[in-house]
Amino acid sequence: MTMNSLHSSSETNSFQLLDDRIQRWIWEQGWTAMRAVQEYAIPALITGESDVILAAATSAGKTEAAFFPILTRLLRSSPQSGFVLSISPLKALINDQTQRLGDLCESLDLPVLGWHGDVPATRKQRFLKDMMGILIITPESLEALFVNKGTTIPAFAQAVRSIVIDELHSFIGTERGKQVQSLVARLELAAGHRIPRVGLSATLGDKALAADSLRPGSGSDVITIDAAEDGYELKLVVKGYVDESVKVDTSIGDQAAIDHDASEYDLVEEQNTGSAKFAISEYLYKQLLGTNNLVFPNSRSQVEFYADQLRRRCERDGIPNQFWTHHGSLSREIREEAEAALKAGVTAATAVCTNTLELGIDIGNIRSVAQIGPPPSVASLRQRLGRSGRRVGEPAILRCIAIERKLSAKSSFSDRIREGLVQTVAMVRLLLQQWVEPPRKGALHASTLVQQILSVIAQRGGATAAELHSTLIRTGVFDQIEASQFSGLLRAMGANDILMQESSGSLLPGTIGEKLINSYEFYSAFSSGEEFRLIAEGRVLGSIPIQRPLVPGQRLIFAGRRWRVRDVDTKGKVITVMANHGGTPPSFDGVAGMVHDRVRQEMRYVLSDDKQISFLDSTATNLLDESRKWFIEAELERKRLVVDGSSILLLGWRGDWAHDALCLLLTAAGLLTSNEGVALRVFATDIKRVEGVLYQISKGPTPTVADLRLKPEHVIREKWDWVLPDQLRLLSFASSHLDLQAAQALAADLLTLGTEQTRVE
Numbered sequence: 001m002t003m004n005s006l007h008s009s010s011e012t013n014s015f016q017l018l019d020d021r022i023q024r025w026i027w028e029q030g031w032t033a034m035r036a037v038q039e040y041a042i043p044a045l046i047t048g049e050s051d052v053i054l055a056a057a058t059s060a061g062k063t064e065a066a067f068f069p070i071l072t073r074l075l076r077s078s079p080q081s082g083f084v085l086s087i088s089p090l091k092a093l094i095n096d097q098t099q100r101l102g103d104l105c106e107s108l109d110l111p112v113l114g115w116h117g118d119v120p121a122t123r124k125q126r127f128l129k130d131m132m133g134i135l136i137i138t139p140e141s142l143e144a145l146f147v148n149k150g151t152t153i154p155a156f157a158q159a160v161r162s163i164v165i166d167e168l169h170s171f172i173g174t175e176r177g178k179q180v181q182s183l184v185a186r187l188e189l190a191a192g193h194r195i196p197r198v199g200l201s202a203t204l205g206d207k208a209l210a211a212d213s214l215r216p217g218s219g220s221d222v223i224t225i226d227a228a229e230d231g232y233e234l235k236l237v238v239k240g241y242v243d244e245s246v247k248v249d250t251s252i253g254d255q256a257a258i259d260h261d262a263s264e265y266d267l268v269e270e271q272n273t274g275s276a277k278f279a280i281s282e283y284l285y286k287q288l289l290g291t292n293n294l295v296f297p298n299s300r301s302q303v304e305f306y307a308d309q310l311r312r313r314c315e316r317d318g319i320p321n322q323f324w325t326h327h328g329s330l331s332r333e334i335r336e337e338a339e340a341a342l343k344a345g346v347t348a349a350t351a352v353c354t355n356t357l358e359l360g361i362d363i364g365n366i367r368s369v370a371q372i373g374p375p376p377s378v379a380s381l382r383q384r385l386g387r388s389g390r391r392v393g394e395p396a397i398l399r400c401i402a403i404e405r406k407l408s409a410k411s412s413f414s415d416r417i418r419e420g421l422v423q424t425v426a427m428v429r430l431l432l433q434q435w436v437e438p439p440r441k442g443a444l445h446a447s448t449l450v451q452q453i454l455s456v457i458a459q460r461g462g463a464t465a466a467e468l469h470s471t472l473i474r475t476g477v478f479d480q481i482e483a484s485q486f487s488g489l490l491r492a493m494g495a496n497d498i499l500m501q502e503s504s505g506s507l508l509p510g511t512i513g514e515k516l517i518n519s520y521e522f523y524s525a526f527s528s529g530e531e532f533r534l535i536a537e538g539r540v541l542g543s544i545p546i547q548r549p550l551v552p553g554q555r556l557i558f559a560g561r562r563w564r565v566r567d568v569d570t571k572g573k574v575i576t577v578m579a580n581h582g583g584t585p586p587s588f589d590g591v592a593g594m595v596h597d598r599v600r601q602e603m604r605y606v607l608s609d610d611k612q613i614s615f616l617d618s619t620a621t622n623l624l625d626e627s628r629k630w631f632i633e634a635e636l637e638r639k640r641l642v643v644d645g646s647s648i649l650l651l652g653w654r655g656d657w658a659h660d661a662l663c664l665l666l667t668a669a670g671l672l673t674s675n676e677g678v679a680l681r682v683f684a685t686d687i688k689r690v691e692g693v694l695y696q697i698s699k700g701p702t703p704t705v706a707d708l709r710l711k712p713e714h715v716i717r718e719k720w721d722w723v724l725p726d727q728l729r730l731l732s733f734a735s736s737h738l739d740l741q742a743a744q745a746l747a748a749d750l751l752t753l754g755t756e757q758t759r760v761e
Contacts, residue, residue, distance in 0.1 A: 014038065014039045014041075014042035014043055015034055015042075017046050017069070017072070018068055018072050019075045022068055022071060022072060022075075022104070024107075025104055025107045026068075035060060035061040035227070036056075036227040037056040037062055037225060038064060038068065040065075040225045040227065041054050041066060041068075042068060043069075044223050044225060045066065045070055045073075045196075046072055047073070048070075048161070048196045050222070051196060051197045051198070051199075051214055051215045051218075051222045052196075052197075052198050052199075052222065052225065053198075053199040053201065053204070053207070053211060053214060053222060053223070054066060054200050054225050054227075055201050055202070055203075055204045055225065055226040056202065056226075057386040058383065058386035058387055059362075059386070059387070060227065060386075062200045062201075062202075063097060063100060063101070063166075066164055066200060067084070067104070067134070071084070071105075071110070071134075073161065074161055074162075077161070081131075082131065082132070082161040083127075083131055083132055083133050083159055083160065083161065084133075084135070084160075084161060084162050084163075085142075086135065086136040086164040087138070087164070087165050087183075087184075088136055088137070088138060088166045088167070089138070089139075089166070089167050089359065090359060091116045091117075091118075092332075092339070092356075092361050093166060093167070093359060093361055094115070094136045094137070095114055097136050097166070098112055098113070098136055100362060105133060105134060110132065110133040110134065111130070111132060112136070113127045113134070114136045115127075115135060115136065115137040115141050116137070116138060117141075128149070128152065131156065131159035139176055139180050139183065140523040140524050142183050143183060143451075143455060143523040143524075146186065146455055146456075146459045147517060147522070150458060153186075153187075153190050153459060154190045154191075157188070157191035157195075158191045160191065160195050161195070162195065162196050162197075162198060163195050163197045163198070164197075164198045164199075165197065165198070165214065166200050168199035168200060168201040168213070168214065169204065169205075169379065169383075172440075173439045173443055174526070175445050175447060175719065177213065177445075178448040178477065178525065179451065179452070179525035181477045182448070182452045182472060182475075182477045182478070184197065185216075185477050186456070186459075186471060186475075189471060189475070197214055197215060199214045202386050203379045203436050204224070205435075205439060206439060207226070209438055209439040209441060210224070211224060216475075216476035216477055216479070217479070233389065233395040233396065234389070234396045235395045236397070236398040236399070236400070236428065237398075237400070237617055238400040238401075238424060238425060238615055238616050238617065238620050239400070239401050239402070239617045239619065240402050240404065240421060240616070240619035240620030240622070240623045240624075241279060241401065241402065241619065242276065242404055242619065243276035243277075243403050243405055244275075244406045277305065277306075277309075277403070280306075280403070281306060281310060282313070284310060284370060285309075285310055285313045287399070288310075288350045288368070291350075291367040291368070292342055292363075292364065292366050292367055293367055293369065293370065294350070294351055294353060294366055294369050294370070294384065294387055294388075295350060295369075295370040295372065296355075296370065296375070296384055297373065298372065298374070300327040300329055300354055302372065302373075303325055303353060303354060304560065307323055307324065307325040308557045308560055308561065308562065310322075310323035310350070310352065320347070322347070323349075323351075323352060323560065324342075324351045325338065325352055325353070325559050325560040326338040326352070326354070327353060327356055328354065328356050329543050330542035331542045333539075333540070334541065334559050335356065338353075339361060339363055342363040343364040344364070345364050345365070351363075352560070355376070355380065357387070358380060358383050366387040367397060368396075368397035368398070368399060369385050369387055369388045369397065370398075370399040370400075371398070371424075372401045372403075373401070373402070373403065373424075374420055374423040374427060375424075376593035377427075377436075377595075377599075378430045378431055378435065378436045379436040379437050381398075381428075381431055382431055385398050402418075402420050402421035402424050402620060402623075404420060404421055407626075413642070413644055414677055414679075416627065417631060417636075417678070418623050418626070418627040419677050419678060421624060421627070422607060423595070423603055423677075425603075425606050425613060425620075426599050426600075426603040426605075426606050427599060427602075428615065430598065430602055437596045437598075437599075440657075440736070442735050443732075443736040444478075444480055444728075444731060444732040444735045444736070445736065446478075446481065446485075446489070446721075446724055446728050446732040447718035447720040447723075447724065448525045448720070449478050449481060450498075450720035450723045450724065451522070451525055451719070451720055452478075453468055453490070453499075454513055456468055457507055457508065457509060458509065458517050462502070462506040462507060462508050464507065465490055465505075465507065468486075468490075468507070469486060473486060481728075485728050485731075488727075488728065489724065489725060490507070491725075492723065492724065492725045493510075493513070494510070496510075496723060497510040497512045498510050498512050498513040498516065500513075526718070526719055527719040532574065533575065534558060534563075534575050534577055535574055536576070536578065536579070537578075541558055541559050541563075542558065544558075544575065556577070558577075562579070562580050563580055564578050564579075565577050594656040595655055595656050595677075596655045597654050597655035597658065600653045600678055601653060603678060604653045604678075607636075608628075608631065608637050609628075610628065636651060639651070640652075641687060641690070642679070643685070643687070644681070647682060647683050647684070647685075648681075648684060648685065648687060649676075649680070649681055649682075650673075650679060650681075650682060650690075650750055651678060652678070652749075652750065654742065655739075655742075656675065657737065657738055657742065658742035658743050658745075658746050659680055659743075659746075660675050660737060660738055661708075661734075661738040661739055661740050661743035662680060662697075663680055664708045664710065664738070665697055665707060665708065665740075665743055665747075666680070666693060668709040669693045669696070671683075671689070671690060694748075694750055697747040698744060698745075698748035698751060702740065702741055702744060703740040703743065703744055705730045705731055705733075705734045706730075707740075708734070708738075710730060710733075712726035712729050712730055715729060715730060717733060717736070717737070718736075
């Protein structure tokens with residue numbers, strides 16, 4: 001059931017359904033009306049008979065929409081008992097929600113506890129004794145409860161009145177999402193009855209898939225209330241920049257970069273006037289100064305670069321700093337400083353950030369959002385934009401910035417079609433069409449099954465294979481794992497001393513299994529790489545991935561400031577730094593996501609169309625006109641095989657799941673191939689041979705993972721993949737990262753439309 005039409009509060013009168021004490025609290029807050037999502041959520045949730053998904057923009061009142069009716073039901077229970085379990089993806093969100101619900105719960109004489117490592121054990125013990133109110137917890141902390149307090153789980157589960165999953169979209173299709181599904185299903189088994197579930201989300205790409213994620217196997221019974229577009233007004237611009245600068249090598253480990261002093265670095269900046277990044281910094285400074293905003297570059301190193309540039313401009317003009325950094329490698333203290341500056345509303349503040357500020361942490365009213373480079377996805381762009389325009393009467397403001405290289409005779413295919421700009425335009429157009437990527441279907445995430453097997457055994461003090469199958473497979477969470485695959489996994493775990501079997505048939509942790517369960521890292525379903533801590537004058541600044549260590553004397557930019565490395569303690573994984581004038585951002589992983597079919601198809605429409613796009617500035621318009629002209633002259637609308645020097649480009653215009661799969665199939669057939677975005681590059685010049693392999697792929701049976709000829713050790717992507725039997729590991733990898741059926745269809749399309757070739761010049 002989906003409710004899309006919105007009505008006024010006078011028509012639905014949901015307010016009257018709430019407990020008197022909650023009504024009184026609402027009046028005391030000065031509210032004059034209920035939000036649309038709240039109007040529809042209250043009657044749907046107040047009986048507890050249905051599972052419900054609430055979709056609405058960030059700061060649109062989803063939390064209250066869920067908790068007002070749930071707490072009403074809790075208050076009216078006789079005798080009043082039990083608690084609401086809220087599962088949240090981030091500790092910062094837990095702190096935010098605990099504070100947000102604290103005043104309401106205090107007026108209701110109900111405790112609210114945010115459960116994480118910083119909360120005293122006495123408070124946790126008190127909650128487990130009383131089991132009343134609201135418990136907000138991460139999946140990892142809930143996992144730890146199952147493992148370490150297994151005997152209390154039946155009573156704990158029986159006290160749960162409702163389960164709220166915050167930021168549901170962030171869990172769908174991930175290892176962590178499988179973990180949440182499994183934990184919730186295990187709670188219901190322990191309780192002995194169904195527990196109503198509520199999912200909160202700002203973006204829903206496919207309502208049916210989201211519903212099935214909330215209640216696997218029974219998604220058709222989930223009520224979806226979608227008020228995501230309530231009161232939505234948008235002002236946007238896509239600005240283009242041409243980077244004409246000469247790249248200066250200041251990479252980590254370069255002795256020249258280590259030895260330069262501040263004056264040399266500043267001179268490089270002054271002379272590098274053709275750099276688009278400095279022009280963008282100046283534009284952002286002028287546009288954002290004096291207001292609250294979010295700026296999203298596409299990597300943590302770029303966050304550091306732009307934050308540093310913006311802060312230095314404040315220093316240049318003699319005004320207090322208004323620009324802050326926020327990303328996952330920073331310490332909690334520094335992140336919270338940025339959040340507090342945004343939320344205070346006393347002085348202007350802009351956060352230059354990664355997706356750490358994409359989710360629903362309360363940071364007050366944000367005037368605008370800037371996106372530098374193509375966003376990771378349309379869903380991500382929508383989530384970020386939801387931060388802006390929440391004040392009554394104010395529109396959301398979106399500034400997208402595309403950087404393109406100056407063309408030369410040696411320019412690549414990607415540069416000639418202005419791929420970054422075109423992808424940004426396509427994503428903005430899809431955003432305006434209210435489309436976002438649907439969840440990925442069919443991913444096995446067998447890695448997470450390994451964790452859950454050990455978790456169930458630890459919770460119960462042992463379990464038989466049949467009990468594990470009933471708990472984890474028959475509940476619908478891992479129902480794609482066949483019985484033979486499950487048995488094979490248990491045998492593999494036994495062979496690796498992760499499991500052992502008693503004479504009674506009960507499975508227990510083996511020697512390795514005990515060590516795994518007793519490690520603090522066990523509770524997480526996903527991997528987190530080792531990192532070095534950065535410390536300045538005794539203060540922890542944050543962390544750097546261990547794959548990129550620094551050396552004494554190295555300069556870097558971190559937390560929006562410049563530092564010089566004093567000492568590197570490899571054993572303690574600590575880097576000590578001191579303030580310095582020179583520096584270059586450390587190298588972090590980027591945040592680019594897998595691009596969906598629909599985005600690449602929209603990119604092709606953008607290039608083949610001749611209509612002007614109103615939200616482009618003059619530079620972006622000229623860049624797009626340039627790419628469209630070349631697209632037409634090269635006849636790329638009808639040609640799919642393009643000779644490019646000593647390679648052949650296959651213009652697939654499909655999503656990365658299909659492109660990656662076809663790359664592997666071609667490589668397995670002896671044609672080394674790489675995925676370069678809209679095109680696949682085959683490192684060969686014999687077109688007839690390429691066409692022959694494409695024909696074999698398109699006319700043969702549906703490809704299987706065996707056709708990829710992958711080595712099992714090369715597809716370890718998830719935390720527990722190393723435990724999986726070879727075949728299950730390959731299947732799990734393919735289910736998450738590849739679309740073999742789409743790859744076969746793409747091979748056929750390339751043959752049909754690609755028999756004439758052109759040459760990149």
